[in-house]
Amino acid sequence: MPRIGVFVCQCGNNIASTVDTKKVAGEMSKLPGVVFTCDYKFMCSSPGQEMLKQAIKENKLDGVIVSACSPHMHEKTFRKASEAAGLNPYQCEITNIREQCSWVHHDKTRATGTVKSIDLTRMTIERLKRNKPLKKIKIPVRKKALVIGGGIAGIQAALDIAEGGRDVILVEKEPSIGGNMARLSETFPTMDCSQCILTPKMVEAELNERITLYTYSEVEKVDGYIGNFTVQIRRKSKYVDEDRCTGCGECIEKCPFKVESQFELNLTKRKVIYTPFPQSVPNVPVIDAPNCPKIQKDKCGACAIACGPKCIDFKMQDKIVTEEVGAIVVATGYQLMPNERFGEYGYGRIKDVISGMQFERLASSSGPTGGEIRRPSDGKVPQSVVFIQCVGSRDEKKGVSYCSKVCCMYTAKHTMLYSHKVHGGQAYVFYMDIRSGGKRYEEFVRKAIEHDNAMYLRGRVSRVYEKDGRVVVQGADTLSGSQVEIEADMVVLATAIVSREGADTLAQRLGIGYDKDKFYNEYHPKLRPVETVTAGIFLAGTCMGPMDIPESVAQGSAAASKVLALFSADEMAREPITSVVNRATCNACWDCLTACPYSAIERESVKDRQGNIVRWLAKVNEGVCQGCGVCVAACRSKSIDLRGYTDEQVYAAINAF
Amino acid sequence: MKIPYYPGCTLNTVAKHFDASARDAAVSMGFEMEELAQWNCCGATFPLTPDNLIGLTAPAKVLSNARKAGDTLTTLCSVCYNVLKRTNKVMKDSKEKRAVVNGFIEEEYDGSLNIIHYLEVLRDRVGFVKVKEAVKRPLKGVKAGCYYGCMLLRPFEDIGIDNAERPTVFEDLLRALGAEVVDFPNKIECCGAHLAMNNEDVVVRLSGNVMTSAVGMGAELIVTSCPLCQYNLEKSQPKVSERTAGYAGVPIAYFTQILGLALGQPVEGLGFEKNATDIMPLLQKKGIV
Ligand SMILES: Cc1cc2nc3c(=O)[nH]c(=O)nc-3n(C[C@H](O)[C@H](O)[C@H](O)COP(=O)(O)OP(=O)(O)OC[C@H]3O[C@@H](n4cnc5c(N)ncnc54)[C@H](O)[C@@H]3O)c2cc1C
Ligand code: SF4
Numbered sequence: 051m052p053r054i055g056v057f058v059c060q061c062g063n064n065i066a067s068t069v070d071t072k073k074v075a076g077e078m079s080k081l082p083g084v085v086f087t088c089d090y091k092f093m094c095s096s097p098g099q100e101m102l103k104q105a106i107k108e109n110k111l112d113g114v115i116v117s118a119c120s121p122h123m124h125e126k127t128f129r130k131a132s133e134a135a136g137l138n139p140y141q142c143e144i145t146n147i148r149e150q151c152s153w154v155h156h157d158k159t160r161a162t163g164t165v166k167s168i169d170l171t172r173m174t175i176e177r178l179k180r181n182k183p184l185k186k187i188k189i190p191v192r193k194k195a196l197v198i199g200g201g202i203a204g205i206q207a208a209l210d211i212a213e214g215g216r217d218v219i220l221v222e223k224e225p226s227i228g229g230n231m232a233r234l235s236e237t238f239p240t241m242d243c244s245q246c247i248l249t250p251k252m253v254e255a256e257l258n259e260r261i262t263l264y265t266y267s268e269v270e271k272v273d274g275y276i277g278n279f280t281v282q283i284r285r286k287s288k289y290v291d292e293d294r295c296t297g298c299g300e301c302i303e304k305c306p307f308k309v310e311s312q313f314e315l316n317l318t319k320r321k322v323i324y325t326p327f328p329q330s331v332p333n334v335p336v337i338d339a340p341n342c343p344k345i346q347k348d349k350c351g352a353c354a355i356a357c358g359p360k361c362i363d364f365k366m367q368d369k370i371v372t373e374e375v376g377a378i379v380v381a382t383g384y385q386l387m388p389n390e391r392f393g394e395y396g397y398g399r400i401k402d403v404i405s406g407m408q409f410e411r412l413a414s415s416s417g418p419t420g421g422e423i424r425r426p427s428d429g430k431v432p433q434s435v436v437f438i439q440c441v442g443s444r445d446e447k448k449g450v451s452y453c454s455k456v457c458c459m460y461t462a463k464h465t466m467l468y469s470h471k472v473h474g475g476q477a478y479v480f481y482m483d484i485r486s487g488g489k490r491y492e493e494f495v496r497k498a499i500e501h502d503n504a505m506y507l508r509g510r511v512s513r514v515y516e517k518d519g520r521v522v523v524q525g526a527d528t529l530s531g532s533q534v535e536i537e538a539d540m541v542v543l544a545t546a547i548v549s550r551e552g553a554d555t556l557a558q559r560l561g562i563g564y565d566k567d568k569f570y571n572e573y574h575p576k577l578r579p580v581e582t583v584t585a586g587i588f589l590a591g592t593c594m595g596p597m598d599i600p601e602s603v604a605q606g607s608a609a610a611s612k613v614l615a616l617f618s619a620d621e622m623a624r625e626p627i628t629s630v631v632n633r634a635t636c637n638a639c640w641d642c643l644t645a646c647p648y649s650a651i652e653r654e655s656v657k658d659r660q661g662n663i664v665r666w667l668a669k670v671n672e673g674v675c676q677g678c679g680v681c682v683a684a685c686r687s688k689s690i691d692l693r694g695y696t697d698e699q700v701y702a703a704i705n706a707f
Numbered sequence: 708m709k710i711p712y713y714p715g716c717t718l719n720t721v722a723k724h725f726d727a728s729a730r731d732a733a734v735s736m737g738f739e740m741e742e743l744a745q746w747n748c749c750g751a752t753f754p755l756t757p758d759n760l761i762g763l764t765a766p767a768k769v770l771s772n773a774r775k776a777g778d779t780l781t782t783l784c785s786v787c788y789n790v791l792k793r794t795n796k797v798m799k800d801s802k803e804k805r806a807v808v809n810g811f812i813e814e815e816y817d818g819s820l821n822i823i824h825y826l827e828v829l830r831d832r833v834g835f836v837k838v839k840e841a842v843k844r845p846l847k848g849v850k851a852g853c854y855y856g857c858m859l860l861r862p863f864e865d866i867g868i869d870n871a872e873r874p875t876v877f878e879d880l881l882r883a884l885g886a887e888v889v890d891f892p893n894k895i896e897c898c899g900a901h902l903a904m905n906n907e908d909v910v911v912r913l914s915g916n917v918m919t920s921a922v923g924m925g926a927e928l929i930v931t932s933c934p935l936c937q938y939n940l941e942k943s944q945p946k947v948s949e950r951t952a953g954y955a956g957v958p959i960a961y962f963t964q965i966l967g968l969a970l971g972q973p974v975e976g977l978g979f980e981k982n983a984t985d986i987m988p989l990l991q992k993k994g995i996v
């Protein structure tokens with residue numbers, strides 16, 4: 051005969067106002083196998099827990115039920131207390147009589163709530179009677195991390211993990227790390243030069259012995275589970291031997307062919323063998339194979355002749371490397387919406403209509419104009435510039451529904467940079483609202499308006515066209531209720547921040563979720579902001595949605611601290627609520643394998659003594675299984691069961707209802 | 708090729724020359740505009756508000772009659788085109804509204820008609836290459852501004868004749884006719900539309916912007932596709948000339964008149980005399996007539 055104790059919690063008045071807890075306890079004491087019952091004001095308080103422990107010891111209980119709030123709240127608390135009193139923690143079960151009972155019933159006579167609590171608790175008792183003591187699952191943890199994406203968020207995560215004493219692989223798809231921040235001129239709200247604060251971090255990442263940099267590389271395949279991922283990385287051929295290259299740049303000098311520079315957003319050209327920007331890390335050039343005549347038709351080869359250490363190899367092939375890691379940080383960042391989508395603004399047709407990111411390059415001292423603001427069409431210094439905010443943002447019809455968050459701030463920054471560089475120049479800004487939430491952000495925008503005389507016009511632009519070498523902007527000023535027409539020399543569009551092309555493919559490869567805009571989903575938007583639903587995979591930076599540098603860096607560090615916490619022990623313990631296959635009856639139909647949303651089911655072969663495969667069986671990978679129970683429902687031969695929720699237990703509970 | 712055709716009220720009255728020139732041009736391009744045996748006003752000014760279904764009954768009636776004549780319907784007036792196409796979409800997409808409207812007009816129309824503008828017939832069925840081959844009197848040296856107005860293009864999701872912000876269909880046609888096309892910023896702006904009835908000042912300002920911006924970009928001729936645009940531009944011209952220093956006016960004509968001209972039809976039959984502005988001096992200057 052089992053010896054069960056039932057503890058009914060009043061939760062102050064949360065439960066007691068609609069449930070007669072004393073009556074529930076009294077009814078339970080009549081059931082066979084129940085040897086102890088009580089009700090108490092706050093079971094989760096320390097006297098409550100003490101009471102539980104004492105009752106277990108004094109009454110030699112072999113199972114306890116706490117009828118209280120949702121197991122999400124205090125299951126852990128009560129299991130721990132039970133364990134401390136010498137009970138197997140999984141012999142402690144919770145009945146939810148708060149969220150699913152007292153809170154949803156308003157009957158002050160307490161009739162409904164009490165009856166329901168009695169039913170629910172009785173069901174749990176029947177389930178508990180058929181419980182088997184379970185043990186936490188131990189999984190070994192490989193203490194090496196993978197960071198995907200070498201923007202500021204990824205760099206920060208890699209540096210912090212390395213600082214914490216763990217090895218990191220940083221995979222970046224471009225020839226250099228740095229991401230979008232490497233393009234920026236100066237950064238709001240403090241106006242420090244982006245390169246000056248970023249380059250030291252890039253170099254640190256390169257020199258840190260714990261960090262392995264794989265640039266020009268992409269993650270192709272991810273297998274395994276928390277603590278035990280196997281990752282395949284494609285290292286695209288650079289055609290330059292990284293180990294021997296000294297970064298002298300002779301090859302670039304001698305290369306006779308030029309193409310548009312993506313890093314400079316087509317504002318200037320680069321050589322076919324190139325580094326994206328002078329401070330690139332690593333400082334090793336790559337050959338842009340589709341544009342190289344040597345690789346395409348065996349004509350040229352000037353770079354190889356110029357290279358002193360002879361590290362150029364036109365026959366170099368992509369390499370696939372396999373790495374074993376325990377945790378993954380995804381920091382793949384953002385891109386900008388193509389401006390061509392907005393025909394009314396003339397981007398792509400009118401040369402002097404540029405994007406905000408192009409303006410960053412014009413203002414950057416390492417940019418194509420050496421930091422002088424000169425317009426693309428004729429190189430003249432523009433005497434007036436119109437900035438248009440919310441191009442695609444907050445525009446469900448043509449663009450995206452959300453606010454890109456950084457454009458108000460960087461447009462204010464642009465007007466300042468412009469007025470500092472072009473004295474007497476006039477900046478106009480068309481805006482919808484100014485969103486400058488953040489430490490010293492509002493003051494920053496005020497400064498642009500009051501100190502640097504930017505003219506802010508609240509309204510949208512309907513049309514931009516060229517007239518006599520100038521760019522005419524037609525728009526509305528909704529504050530004065532009039533239509534305005536401004537003849538400017540240049541127009542800058544603050545285009546919406548969107549998720550990276552291919553963000554969905556990568557998410558599917560990793561098994562993480564994404565939203566309608568293909569930004570990655572955090573586990574919980576408030577309480578678990580850098581975790582994903584897939585254990586062991588973390589997020590940082592703008593791959594989750596628009597944000598600025600301070601936030602991206604904070605998230606990089608947060609993700610790193612999660613990784614380090616995971617790596618703090620040699621093994622990690624997991625809840626044992628996983629499914630198990632009955633090897634005697636499994637007939638390998640693989641229904642469970644297709645049904646499992648976490649790919650936790652594997653195929654296992656059974657061999658005879660000669661090593662011939664005689665049978666196949668489904669096998670649950672306990673590291674991956676989330677205990678959702680989908681396989682149990684799918685299995686036609688009833689060969690899979692869920693620990694803690696076996697068919698037997700569930701039927702017994704239903705029968706007790 | 709015969710295409711069922713809905714002229715609409717305006718083309719049957721004050722814009723007869725728009726209608727006639729289009730029919731003649733069709734014949735020389737090898738197709739025939741077959742007027743619907745029975746048709747009524749499309750409703751024109753009735754707003755296509757989502758919940759005012761009574762406005763849909765007139766155009767739905769036109770559509771259901773047209774469906775009996777074939778699976779395609781073409782029209783010329785931008786307003787008719789807009790109203791018919793949008794009504795058709797409602798009849799196709801909304802089961803509930805379809806039921807109400809059909810109940811009212813006692814028809815069983817399901818939105819299966821394909822509504823195409825005359826420009827689309829030329830572009831998609833005949834092809835501008837063919838049009839170009841048929842040109843007998845190329846408009847060499849004529850700098851034309853193509854004025855789309857609003858109704859031919861918007862709302863984009865419902866109309867979809869071309870890119871709403873950067874359309875080219877009109878220009879492509881004029882180029883095929885040998886003209887030099889002038890791009891001007893106000894080509895898809897409003898002419899003032901029905902404000903002609905109660906707020907002439909706005910019309911003069913808006914139509915004025917269209918004309919002065921076209922002329923400012925070098926246009927010697929403005930080509931239209933809508934009787935209301937044509938009317939507003941023509942009507943405003945004297946006042947605009949009065950108010951704008953250095954603006955001497957510009958001839959305005961329907962695109963079908965220009966098409967007929969290029970296809971070599973007799974100039975007298977094109978109805979240029981019905982336009983309020985005189986195109987002849989321009990044509991003579993360019994040696995076209
Ligand atoms: C015009 C403009 C001006 C701005 N000015 C400021 C400012 O003044 N101050 C401020 O705080 N913020 C500013 N921002 C915002 C700032 O750019 C971002 O907050 C920051 O760059 C985000 O960094 P990140 O690491 O999240 O993403 P990114 O910088 O986008 O980095 C992501 C990296 O991941 C790599 N990657 C992507 N996909 C893969 C893949 N599949 N495999 C491997 N690698 C991959 C990319 O190549 C890239 O290097 C500005 C933004 C814009 C558009
Ligand atoms: S071989 Fe290719 S990369 Fe090298 S110099 Fe010639 S074009 Fe440039």
Ligand code: SF4
Nearest residue numbers: 295296298299301357
């Ligand atoms: S010349 Fe050779 S060593 Fe120098 S940067 Fe080029 S590849 Fe590297």
